[in-house]
Amino acid sequence: MKYDNPVSRRMLDIKHNRLIYIGENATPELWDSLWNLDKTTVQSGLQPSPGVDQLAHFTKRFLNPSEGPILEGGCGKGQFVASLQRAGFTAIGLDFANESVKALNKHAPELDIRFGDLRAINMPNESVAGFWSLGVIEHFWSGYEPLLTEMARVVKNDGYLFCSFPYMNPLRRLKARAGLYPKCESQIEPSGFYQFALDYRTVIRDFSKFGFQFIEAKSSSGLKGALGEFGIFSSMLERLYYYPGSSICIRGIRKCLETLFCAFGTGHSIQIVFRKVIRVGDGLNL
Numbered sequence: 001m002k003y004d005n006p007v008s009r010r011m012l013d014i015k016h017n018r019l020i021y022i023g024e025n026a027t028p029e030l031w032d033s034l035w036n037l038d039k040t041t042v043q044s045g046l047q048p049s050p051g052v053d054q055l056a057h058f059t060k061r062f063l064n065p066s067e068g069p070i071l072e073g074g075c076g077k078g079q080f081v082a083s084l085q086r087a088g089f090t091a092i093g094l095d096f097a098n099e100s101v102k103a104l105n106k107h108a109p110e111l112d113i114r115f116g117d118l119r120a121i122n123m124p125n126e127s128v129a130g131f132w133s134l135g136v137i138e139h140f141w142s143g144y145e146p147l148l149t150e151m152a153r154v155v156k157n158d159g160y161l162f163c164s165f166p167y168m169n170p171l172r173r174l175k176a177r178a179g180l181y182p183k184c185e186s187q188i189e190p191s192g193f194y195q196f197a198l199d200y201r202t203v204i205r206d207f208s209k210f211g212f213q214f215i216e217a218k219s220s221s222g223l224k225g226a227l228g229e230f231g232i233f234s235s236m237l238e239r240l241y242y243y244p245g246s247s248i249c250i251r252g253i254r255k256c257l258e259t260l261f262c263a264f265g266t267g268h269s270i271q272i273v274f275r276k277v278i279r280v281g282d283g284l285n286l
Contacts, residue, residue, distance in 0.1 A: 012181035019197035026139040028097040037103035046082040056087040068129030074136035119146040141189040152210040161274040166197040170265030212274035219267025226266040
């Protein structure tokens with residue numbers, strides 16, 4: 001079972017136009033087990049890396065460190081909190097994987113990492129200028145509204161929400177229309193539910209109801225989004241995606257395919273930027 005993909009099969013939720021990923025439940029115990037944080041993994045994982053630091057630089061397109069703290073909801077191994085801190089932001093990480101939070105508190109005490117539930121954040125109203133949610137909202141069978149309620153509560157007016165999640169990319173939508181996924185018509189949570197691939201248009205509509213104005217969106221992870229979608233070729237793509245070696249040639253091929261596959265609509269995730277706004281007469285109590 002791959003570290004970032006504890007999934008054995010997928011089904012199409014016809015009613016909500018989303019894919020259901022079945023494998024292991026996304027519980028705190030699963031994340032603690034997968035991350036398995038000790039002193040060495042914590043310290044190595046917090047080192048600067050181009051991919052993570054790029055997100056911190058991206059944040060500066062919208063927010064200045066002087067505008068207030070940034071909260072990462074579902075901070076995992078803490079690498080993005082560390083990156084934001086290096087970029088000059090006051091960064092706070094929140095996660096419900098208790099053993100991982102304890103390990104980060106012990107081995108990286110310079111980071112503000114807190115244990116908590118994103119559906120009941122122990123922070124004051126309008127206390128953060130920005131909120132990052134990287135691959136979180138898709139893991140809740142009953143829906144992301146409780147998380148969204150808390151996002152809207154803690155983000156300041158004119159603050160920003162950066163939200164990424166697996167989505168129904170053009171290839172997945174095409175395969176769904178062609179009936180190429182097994183169908184799930186039951187609304188009862190299946191055993192081993194891991195996550196959804198969500199309809200991004202639905203997400204944008206839902207977030208707008210809570211005062212979040214859509215700013216921009218961009219897909220990513222084109223190679224990962226192709227895994228499992230091309231029949232007999234999928235195993236070859238999987239070996240390339242998870243290639244652990246240092247060959248410049250193979251890594252170069254992988255990078256090129258990432259860009260190419262995204263261009264052809266196989267991005268696994270989509271990252272959406274929202275700004276929190278107050279609109280007269282919208283009935284929101286923010």
